Each structure stands twice: as C-alpha cells, then as structure tokens.
Amino acid sequence: MASLQEPWLLEKGNLKGSSKEIRHGRTAHNMSSSSLRKKSDLTLVSKVRYGMLRQFLTNLQEVILGTKLSVLFPAIPLAVVADCYGFGRPCVFALSLLGLTPLAERVSFLTEQIAYYTGPTVGGLLNATCGNATELIIAIFALGQYKIDVVKYSLLGSVLSNLLLVLGTSLFCGGIANLRKEQKYDRRQADVNSLLLLLALLCHSLPLLFRLTGASAAVTNDPTLQLSRASSIVMLITYLSYLVFQLFTHRQLFEAQEESEDDEDGLPEEAPVIGFWSGFIWLIGMTTVISLLSEYVVQTIEAASDSWGISVSFISIILLPIVGNAAEHAGAIIFAFKNKLDISLGVALGSATQISMFVVPLCVVVAWIMGINMDLNFNLLETGSLALSIIAVAFTLQDGTSHYMKGLVLLLLYIVIGTCFFVSKTPLNQVNITNSETEIAIDKIFRV
Amino acid sequence: MEFAGELSHMENGYSKGKESWNNGLRTAQNMSTSLLRKKSDPMLVSKLRFQMLRQFLANLQEVVLGTKLAVLFPAIPLAIAADFYKFGRPWIFALSLLGLTPLAERVSFLTEQIAYYTGPTVGGLLNATCGNATELIIALFALYQNKIHVLKYSLLGSILSNLLLVLGSSLLCGGLANLKKEQRYDRKQADVNSLLLLLGLLCHMLPLMFRYAAAPGIFIDDHSILQLSRASSIVMLVAYIGYIFFQLKTHRQIFESQEEDEEEEKAVIGFWSAFSWLVGMTLIIALLSEYVVGTIEAASESWGISISFISIILIPIVGNAAEHAGSIIFAFKNKLDISLGVALGSATQISMFAVPLCVVVGWIMRIQMDLDFSLLETACLALTIIVVAFTLQDGTSHYMKGVVLCLCYVAIAACFFVHKIPAPLDQTQVNLGLKPSSGFSA
Numbered sequence: 001m002a003s004l005q006e007p008w009l010l011e012k013g014n015l016k017g018s019s020k021e022i023r024h025g026r027t028a029h030n031m032s033s034s035s036l037r038k039k040s041d042l043t044l045v046s047k048v049r050y051g052m053l054r055q056f057l058t059n060l061q062e063v064i065l066g067t068k069l070s071v072l073f074p075a076i077p078l079a080v081v082a083d084c085y086g087f088g089r090p091c092v093f094a095l096s097l098l099g100l101t102p103l104a105e106r107v108s109f110l111t112e113q114i115a116y117y118t119g120p121t122v123g124g125l126l127n128a129t130c131g132n133a134t135e136l137i138i139a140i141f142a143l144g145q146y147k148i149d150v151v152k153y154s155l156l157g158s159v160l161s162n163l164l165l166v167l168g169t170s171l172f173c174g175g176i177a178n179l180r181k182e183q184k185y186d187r188r189q190a191d192v193n194s195l196l197l198l199l200a201l202l203c204h205s206l207p208l209l210f211r212l213t214g215a216s217a218a219v220t221n222d223p224t225l226q227l228s229r230a231s232s233i234v235m236l237i238t239y240l241s242y243l244v245f246q247l248f249t250h251r252q253l254f255e256a257q258e259e260s261e262d263d264e265d266g267l268p269e270e271a272p273v274i275g276f277w278s279g280f281i282w283l284i285g286m287t288t289v290i291s292l293l294s295e296y297v298v299q300t301i302e303a304a305s306d307s308w309g310i311s312v313s314f315i316s317i318i319l320l321p322i323v324g325n326a327a328e329h330a331g332a333i334i335f336a337f338k339n340k341l342d343i344s345l346g347v348a349l350g351s352a353t354q355i356s357m358f359v360v361p362l363c364v365v366v367a368w369i370m371g372i373n374m375d376l377n378f379n380l381l382e383t384g385s386l387a388l389s390i391i392a393v394a395f396t397l398q399d400g401t402s403h404y405m406k407g408l409v410l411l412l413l414y415i416v417i418g419t420c421f422f423v424s425k426t427p428l429n430q431v432n433i434t435n436s437e438t439e440i441a442i443d444k445i446f447r448v
Numbered sequence: 449m450e451f452a453g454e455l456s457h458m459e460n461g462y463s464k465g466k467e468s469w470n471n472g473l474r475t476a477q478n479m480s481t482s483l484l485r486k487k488s489d490p491m492l493v494s495k496l497r498f499q500m501l502r503q504f505l506a507n508l509q510e511v512v513l514g515t516k517l518a519v520l521f522p523a524i525p526l527a528i529a530a531d532f533y534k535f536g537r538p539w540i541f542a543l544s545l546l547g548l549t550p551l552a553e554r555v556s557f558l559t560e561q562i563a564y565y566t567g568p569t570v571g572g573l574l575n576a577t578c579g580n581a582t583e584l585i586i587a588l589f590a591l592y593q594n595k596i597h598v599l600k601y602s603l604l605g606s607i608l609s610n611l612l613l614v615l616g617s618s619l620l621c622g623g624l625a626n627l628k629k630e631q632r633y634d635r636k637q638a639d640v641n642s643l644l645l646l647l648g649l650l651c652h653m654l655p656l657m658f659r660y661a662a663a664p665g666i667f668i669d670d671h672s673i674l675q676l677s678r679a680s681s682i683v684m685l686v687a688y689i690g691y692i693f694f695q696l697k698t699h700r701q702i703f704e705s706q707e708e709d710e711e712e713e714k715a716v717i718g719f720w721s722a723f724s725w726l727v728g729m730t731l732i733i734a735l736l737s738e739y740v741v742g743t744i745e746a747a748s749e750s751w752g753i754s755i756s757f758i759s760i761i762l763i764p765i766v767g768n769a770a771e772h773a774g775s776i777i778f779a780f781k782n783k784l785d786i787s788l789g790v791a792l793g794s795a796t797q798i799s800m801f802a803v804p805l806c807v808v809v810g811w812i813m814r815i816q817m818d819l820d821f822s823l824l825e826t827a828c829l830a831l832t833i834i835v836v837a838f839t840l841q842d843g844t845s846h847y848m849k850g851v852v853l854c855l856c857y858v859a860i861a862a863c864f865f866v867h868k869i870p871a872p873l874d875q876t877q878v879n880l881g882l883k884p885s886s887g888f889s890a
Contacts, residue, residue, distance in 0.1 A: 191842060195852050198838060202831045202856055206863040209824045223866035230862040234855045245848045249627060394838060 062273050063282050067105055069327065075099035076289060083296055089303035096296040097323045103290050104134045105327035110286065113279040116272040124247045132158070132354055133287065134324045138294045139363050143372060145298055150316050152378045155360050156386060157317035158324065160417060162352040163197075163393050165322070166329045168410030170344040174336030175404025185341040187400035188253050192245070193349040194394035199238060200356040201390050203231035207377040221373075228375035229368055232361035239357040254346065314421045317382075325351070341402055349397075381424065385417045510716050511725050515553055517770060523547035524732060531739060537746035544739040545766045551733050552582040553770035558726045565719040572696045577801075580606070580794060581730065582767045584802050586737045591810055591817060593741055600821045601759030603803050604829060608860060609764035610795040611645075611836045614772045616853025618787040622779030623847025633784040635843040636702050640694070641792035642837040647687055648799040649833050651680035655820040670816070677818035678811055681804030688800040703789065757864045760825075768794070784845060792840075824867065828860050 064070060079095035082088070111130050115123025135158050142150040174183060207224045246254050274282070297320070305312045322329075328351060332344040360376070367374035378386070392413060396406050512518060527543035530536070559578045563571025583606045590599035622631060655673045695703050717725070740763070748755045765772075771790050778786040803819070810817030821829070835856060839849050 187842070188844075192848055195835070195839060195849065198831075198835045199852050199856055199859075202835065203859050205827060205831060206824075206859060209827050210863075210867065213823050223868065226866045227863055230866075231859050234859050234862075238852060238855050241848065241851050245846075250846065250848075391834070398838075398841070 059274055059278055063106065063110070066109065066273075067102060069102040069105050072098050072102045076103070076293065079293060079296060088307075089300040090307040092296050093300040093304035096293040096300075097319070099293050100134060100290065100297070101323055101326045103286055103293070104324060107133050107283065107286055107290070108327065110279050110283045113272045113274055114276065114283070117276040117279075121247050125243065129358075132324075132351060132359060134290060134294070135321070135355060136359050136362070137287070137290055138297060138320065138324070139359065140366065141291070141294045141298045143363060143367055143370070143374065146372065147298060147301075148367075148372070148374050150298060150301060150312065151363055151374065153313050153316035153382070154320050155355055155363070156378055156382050157321040158355050158359075159352050160317065160385065160389055160414065161321035161325055162328075162348050162355070163389050164410045164414035164417070166325060166332050166351075167345070167348040167393065168407045168412075168414060169329070170332040170336035170341075170348065170407065171402050172404050172407025172411055173333050174339065174341060174344065175402060175407055177337045178339045179404075181339060183339060183341055183402040184400055185345055185402065186253065187398060189342070190345055190349060190397040192242070192253070193353045194390070194397065196238060196242060196353050196357055197390045198394065200235060200360070201383075201387055203235055204376050204378060204383050204386065206231065207375055208380065208383050211377055212380070224377055225373055225375050228364055228377070231376055232364040235357050235361040236365070239354075239361075242353070242357065310422065311424070313424070314418075317421050318418050345397070381420070385420070389413065389417070507717055507721050511554065511558070514557065514716075515550060517550040517553050520546050520550045524551075524736065527736060527739060536750075537743040538750040540739050541743040541747035544736040544743075545763070547736050548582055548733065548740070549766055549769045551729055551736070552767060555581050555726065555729055555733070556770065558722050558729065561717055561722040562719065562726065565722075573692065580767075580797055580802060582733060582737070583764070583798060584805070585730070585733050586740060586763065586767070587802060587806050588809065589734070589737045589741045591806055591813070591815060594815060595741060595744075596815070596817055598741060598744060598755065598759050599806060599817070601756055601825070602763050603798055603806070604821055604825050605760030605764040606767065606798050606802075607645075607795050608760065608828065608832055608857065609768055610771075610791050610798070611832050612853050612857035612860070613765070614768060614775050614794075615788070615791040615836065616850045616855075616857060617772070618775045618779035618784075618791065618850070619845050620847050620850025620854055621776050622782060622784060622787070623845060623850055625780045626782050627847075629782060631782060631784055631845040632843055633788055633845065634702065635841060637785070638788055638792060638840040640691070640702070641796045642833070642840065644687060644691060644796050644800055645833045646837070648684060648803070649826075649830055651684055652819050652821060652826050652829065654680065655818055656823065656826050659820065673820060674816060674818050677807055677820070680819055681807040684800050684804040685808070688797075688804075691796070691800065753865065754868050756867060757861075760864050761861050788840070824863070828863070832856065832860070 064073065075095045075098035079092055079099050082092045082095055107130065111126050112123075115126055118126070135155065139151045139155055142148075142154070207228050210220050210224050210227065213220075272279075301312060301315060305315055328347050332347045335341075335343040335347075364374050364376065377383075392410065396410065512521065523543045523546035527540055527547050530540045530543055555578060556575075559574050560571075563574055566574070583603065587599050587603055590596070590602065655676050658673055658676065744755060744758060748758055771794060775787040775790045778784075778790075807817050807819065820826075835853070839853065
C-alpha cells in the first residue's frame with residue numbers, strides 16, 4: 001500500500017520542510033477540521049488494476065468521501081436539479097444550504113493539503129484568507145445583486161455565531177466533560193483577538209452614531225460612506241499587522257499545543273494524501289461549486305423567507321452562519337472535549353477576527369470599486385448585539401481558565417439574540433431598497 | 449561655575465532637604481520632560497564681569513534655551529506681531545499653536561524646579577494642578593468667550609489624545625524596539641487610572657442619557673441637566689482629591705517611577721526666579737491662548753476643516769507634544785511604567801480635574817456649561833476608555849497593542865474630519881431642545 005501513496009509525492013511540488021515545520025503549519029483551524037476526517041480505506045481501490053485509474057479513484061475517495069459530512073454531498077446535485085426543474089424556491093434554498101456544509105469543510109481540508117507543500121508561512125496566510133471562503137463568497141454574491149442588507153447581516157451573524165455559539169458550546173461541552181480537571185488556556189491569544197474585535201466595534205459604532213445624531217439622511221449619507229471607507233482601510237491595515245504578528249514575530253503565542261507524541265489523543269504525523277496540483281484543481285472546482293450554491297442561496301432567500309414566514313434578517317443572521325460554520329463548530333467541540341481549549345479558542349476567535357477585520361472591510365472596498373454604496377453602519381440593534389457580545393466574550397476570556405458556566409452563559413446570550421431577531425419583523429424583506437430609505441424607517445422607529 | 453550655582457542657592461529659599469527625597473518627587477511627568485532638556489553650558493557666561501549680569505544671563509540661558517524645543521520660541525513674538533499688524537487670522541492661529549508647544553514644556557520644567565524647594569508633597573500637588581496648564585488655560589478662555597463647544601471639544605480631545613495617541617505610539621515604538629524582550633509594567637497604577645476614567649465616563653453619560661430618556665411631550669428642563677452636571681462635577685473633584693491623597697500620601701509606592709542610576713539633579717535656578725518665570729510664562733500662555741480661541745473660527749473657515757476637528761485633534765496634539773516625545777523615548781528604553789504614568793496621569797487629570805473645574809468656574813461666572821458632550825463624542829470617549837482599560841489590564845505589552853490604539857485614534861480622527869456640523873450662530877441657544885438631536889449642540 002505504501003507504493004500507492006508515492007505517486008502523489010512524485011507529483012510536482014516537493015514537500016517543503018521537515019515534519020517539524022509541517023506541524024507548525026497546522027494552525028488551530030486545520031487541526032480542528034481534521035478531526036472530522038476519516039482514514040481512507042484504500043483496500044477497495046487497490047483491486048483496480050490500472051495505475052492511473054487507481055490513482056484517480058484514490059484521489060476521489062480521499063477528497064469526496066474523506067469526511068463524515070460527505071453524507072450531505074448528494075444535496076448538491078439535488079439543488080442543481082431543483083433549480084433547473086423549478087421545484088420551489090424554498091427547496092432550492094434548503095438544499096443549497098445543506099450542500100454548502102460539506103463543501104466548506106473540504107475547502108479547509110484542501111487548504112491544509114496545499115499548505116504541506118508551500119511551507120508554514122504561506123500555509124498560514126492561505127488559511128487566513130480562505131478560512132472563511134464560504135462567507136466571503138456569499139457576501140460578494142449578495143453585493144453583486146445589490147442585497148446590501150443580506151451582506152451585512154450574514155457577516156454580522158457569522159461573527160456572532162463564532163463568538164457566542166461556537167465558543168459557548170465548546171466551553172460548555174468541554175466543561176461538562178472535564179468537570180474534575182482544571183481547564184486552562186493561554187490568555188494572550190484571546191487578548192489580542194479581543195482587542196482587534198474592540199477596534200472593529202469602534203469602526204462600526206462611529207458611522208452608526210453619525211446617523212443617530214439626528215441630522216437628516218441626506219446630510220449624513222456622504223460622510224458616513226467616507227468614514228466607512230476610511231475605517232475599512234484602517235481595519236485592513238490592522239489585519240495585515242495582525243498577520244505579521246501571528247506568523248512572524250510572535251508565532252509562539254499562536255502555536256497549537258504539541259503534546260507528547262505517542263499518546264492516543266495526539267494527532268498522528270500526517271503526510272499529505274493528495275498531490276499539490278490535484279489539491280489545487282480540487283480547490284478550484286469546489287470553489288466553483290460553492291459559488292453556484294451561494295448564488296442559489298442569495299437569489300432564493302426572499303422566497304424562502306416568505307414561504308417559511310421568518311424574516312430575512314433572522315435567516316441571514318442565524319441560519320446562514322450556522323450552516324457555514326458547521327464544520328468548525330464540530331471540530332471546536334471535539335477539541336474542547338479533549339481539554340485542548342487553545343485550539344477551540346483559536347478556531348472560534350480566529351474566525352471571528354478574520355471576518356470582522358478582513359471580510360467586512362474587504363466587502364466595503366469591493367463595493368467601493370463596484371460603485372455600490374456599502375457602509376459600516378449595521379443598524380442599532382445589530383451593532384448593540386455585537387457590542388455586548390464582544391464585551392461579554394472579552395470579559396469571559398480574560399482570566400485564562402474556563403468552566404461550563406461560561407459556556408452556558410455565552411450560549412444563552414446567543415439564544416436571546418436569536419430570539420430578538422426572530423421576533424423583530426422590521427420591513428427588511430424588501431432587501432432591494434437602498435440603505436438610506438431603510439435608515440429613515442429605522443430612525444422613525446427609534447425616535448418614537 | 450559653582451559660583452553661579454551658589455548664588456541661586458543663596459537666593460531666598462534654600463533647598464529643603466537632602467537628595468533622597470529629590471528622587472521621591474521625580475514623578476513620571478517630570479522625568480519624561482527632563483529628556484528634552486539640554487545641559488546648559490555656563491562657560492560662556494563666566495567671562496562677563498558683573499555678577500548680577502552673569503547671574504541673570506545664566507538664569508536666562510537655563511530657562512529659555514534649556515530645551516530642544518526652544519527652536520519654536522520665535523513663534524511667540526511672531527504671533528504677537530501678526531496680531532498687531534493684522535496679518536491674517538489663520539496665521540495668528542498657527543503661530544500661537546506653535547508658540548504654545550515650548551511654553552508648555554517650560555512650565556513643566558519650572559514646576560519641577562520649584563518643587564525642589566517646597567518639598568515632595570507640595571511639589572506633587574503643583575504638578576497635579578499645573579501639569580496640564582495649557583489645556584486648562586485654553587479651556588478657561590473659551591469659557592470666558594462663551595465658546596462652550598470649543599471648550600468641551602478641546603478637553604475631550606486632550607483625553608482622547610493622551611489615551612490613544614500618546615499611549616498607542618509609546619506602546620508601538622516600545623514594542624518594535626524591544627521585540628525580543630518581554631515588556632511588563634505594574635498594572636495597579638493602570639487599574640486606578642482606568643477606574644477614575646470610568647467614573648468620569650459615568651458622569652458624562654448621565655446628563656446625555658437624561659436628554660434621551662425624556663418621554664415625548666415632557667419638557668426636559670435644561671436647568672435639571674445643569675444641576676446634575678454641577679453635582680457630578682463636585683463628585684469628580686472629590687474623587688480627584690481622593691486620588692491625590694492616594695498617590696502622594698498613602699500609596700506612593702505604586703506611583704514611584706523606577707529608580708535606576710539617575711544623576712542627582714539639584715535645582716538649577718533659585719526659588720524666586722523660578723516663581724517669576726512661571727508667572728511670566730503663564731501670562732504669555734494666557735495671551736497665546738486668547739489668540740487661539742479668538743481665531744479658531746477664522747482658521748477653520750480658511751482651511752476648510754471643521755471646528756470640531758481642530759479642537760479635538762489639532763489643539764491637543766500641540767498641547768501634548770512635549771509629553772508625547774518623552775513618553776515615546778521612555779518606551780524605547782523599556783520603561784513602560786513611566787510612559788503609562790505620563791499618558792494615563794494626564795488623561796485622569798484632565799477628566800477628573802480640568803473638566804469639573806470648568807463646570808464650577810462656569811457656575812460662578814453664570815455660564816451654562818454642563819457635562820453633556822453630545823452623543824458622538826461621548827460614545828468615542830466610552831469606547832476609548834473601554835479599549836484602553838482592556839488593553840492595560842494584563843500587565844504586559846507588545847507592539848500590536850500600540851498598533852490597535854493608534855489606529856483607533858486614526859478612525860476617531862477620520863470620524864471628526866468628515867463630521868461637518870454647522871457652527872451654531874448663538875452659543876446660548878445650543879443646549880435647548882426636546883429631541884435628542886444634540887449633535888447640533890456642538
């Protein structure tokens with residue numbers, strides 16, 4: 001069976017670095033999603049005779065069937081079929097959502113495989129940009145269709161989901177499973193992430209306050225936009241320096257915990273299982289399929305909202321991010337069970353930081369280029385929820401220990417915020433209305 | 449050379465005490481501005497015959513030329529000339545700002561010199577009151593000319609500048625210069641300051657929320673907000689006095705700056721000459737501040753930037769320039785306690801002393817100054833205090849903290865740059881109004 005693995009290694013792109021470096025390239029993100037992998041069983045394939053066919057089928061098996069989530073893969077062709085035959089837009093929406101879940105996990109797996117070949121730094125960079133590929137693609141499609149509210153809400157919901165739901169369930173499950181042990185983690189990583197989230201909060205609050213200081217929308221539209229664009233550049237600069245901080249100067253704060261190697265909980269030395277170019281091709285293919293499904297999701301969101309009777313804001317803030325984050329979520333919980341909280345925190349906080357400091361300002365800049373007026377004013381209710389979540393999380397994580405009560409509180413915070421958006425049926429179903437009109441509507445609600 | 453020194457000593461008021469408590473009263477602020485001093489070279493002066501002349505010139509050299517910022521001194525006569533010959537009001541504004549920078553530093557130096565003679569406690573008190581003399585004088589002039597919004601903005605901007613710009617650039621430069629070392633500081637000092645700033649924040653937010661909490665149809669009497677502000681100011685002044693007591697009497701050791709081999713400095717000028725120089729410099733500061741406050745609208749129109757931006761961003765940068773430079777230098781040397789002492793101490797002093805003092809002075813002068821710094825400014829202050837309190841609460845530092853604080857300041861500056869509110873025509877009617885549209889009260 002060893003000979004089966006070699007053709008990959010002979011493919012273009014020799015493995016960079018020794019195993020020690022490969023280990024360093026395993027960021028928290030990668031380690032968490034790798035817990036969902038199954039070891040491929042290569043015996044079936046070895047029966048096929050031809051070398052090339054065998055190689056191809058092994059590749060296929062590794063990529064498609066290599067995860068427990070692959071049961072959801074049939075949803076993808078079903079979604080395409082439903083769209084072609086006009087089944088019912090809510091169906092298309094639901095099937096696309098289901099199909100996105102395993103795809104997000106596979107993209108993360110492929111990024112990790114590619115990182116074996118490119119070295120730890122580029123691997124870290126790749127992970128930093130592609131880690132939330134699903135959210136980014138959904139946001140850009142929504143932007144292209146002028147559904148600015150969907151963009152804002154889905155990104156906000158992603159941040160809230162990472163900070164409260166993923167983190168809360170991990171701390172809760174970890175606390176219950178390790179009742180007798182002390183749970184510690186390195187607070188410096190949490191501190192840096194909390195600081196960045198507070199900066200993002202500042203950049204979101206300032207345009208909101210412009211609106212609230214009572215001047216009419218016509219006067220404040222332009223300054224709000226200018227301020228949002230300037231703040232987005234500030235946030236992108238901060239994200240770049242955070243990358244420098246994380247990958248170059250202060251790596252040691254972010255290194256995933258290396259335990260002693262021979263214990264059964266430790267991750268085995270993994271060599272990459274597919275070649276560089278096949279990984280790359282699979283990545284492009286999967287990204288294309290993600291784009292297709294995202295387009296379905298964004299187009300059918302209003303129809304689904306009407307048909308199921310729940311507001312678009314609830315779907316964007318709660319449902320979409322739960323789906324998009326499902327793989328990371330599962331991984332974070334599994335590592336919390338094993339009392340490796342640094343990894344869970346790295347996943348949850350790192351994702352939240354990435355979305356708020358990279359994806360959101362990137363969308364504003366892309367909208368600027370496309371001539372669309374997207375600003376950082378995520379109305380009062382959403383910004384208020386964001387502020388309280390960030391402050392609660394910053395306070396929770398600042399002492400370096402954990403117990404299940406912390407997880408329970410964060411989880412219940414998420415449930416309260418979800419309920420809030422469930423019952424607030426603001427006139428946001430018409431997502432094609434431009435921002436200013438929505439602002440006037442919300443101003444009226446606020447002033448009464 | 450000792451002759452000149454002896455004469456200063458023989459002047460009225462011999463230096464009290466030995467060198468040991470000289471060390472004790474080198475507060476963070478004094479130490480930081482002492483970096484901008486140059487050692488005077490008395491050689492030139494000893495050639496002159498007459499003792500009195502020699503003494504006078506040595507004195508002059510020490511005071512006027514004793515700082516690297518002395519290059520900016522010519523701006524003072526230029527500003528006076530510009531006002532006299534009517535050059536152009538924006539010019540008067542710019543020159544007055546430039547002239548204020550070295551004056552602020554010199555006042556700090558003179559305060560330190562006087563403190564050698566009066567003992568550590570009175571010296572500490574002197575520093576606590578005169579440490580932000582420039583901001584206080586500008587504020588009092590604005591109050592007197594009824595430009596309440598300039599007053600509020602300049603004080604707020606001073607707090608923001610100390611908390612974000614000075615602190616952020618110090619942490620950033622210190623972090624980059626000491627990449628391989630671990631940077632620690634004593635978090636107890638930072639904790640006390642954060643707590644006082646939070647009290648100040650509460651006192652600012654209550655009048656603001658008062659205005660928003662009115663049910664529609666109920667007229668919020670401006671008078672009640674004024675009463676609330678005045679009561680809160682007295683509370684803040686009591687808190688500040690408690691803080692002074694804490695800092696100078698009972699818990700000195702938290703605030704003592706780190707003593708390494710500092711050279712033993714004696715006072716370089718006599719008590720009465722320092723006192724007269726201090727009075728003189730304060731008068732000049734008052735003159736330049738009057739120019740600044742008088743010409744701020746003209747400068748704003750001529751340069752095309754809003755008054756809020758000039759008051760919140762430009763004036764504090766100028767007023768804090770000396771402390772800023774000193775703070776960065778100490779951060780380079782990995783003495784973060786001193787940098788934090790300068791930045792946080794200044795912010796606390798303005799927030800808990802200068803602001804309530806202005807409210808009380810306004811009360812006496814029957815001017816309606818309250819603590820309601822409208823929504824946008826108060827929210828910026830709130831977020832700033834929360835970010836800084838969170839940043840400093842673990843006792844270590846790295847450059848990323850400095851980056852985030854500096855970029856917070858950039859975001860807030862951008863906010864006030866684009867925030868073009870129309871300047872009110874009549875100052876006295878700005879605080880009325882039922883709707884929470886207090887953005888116009890600026």
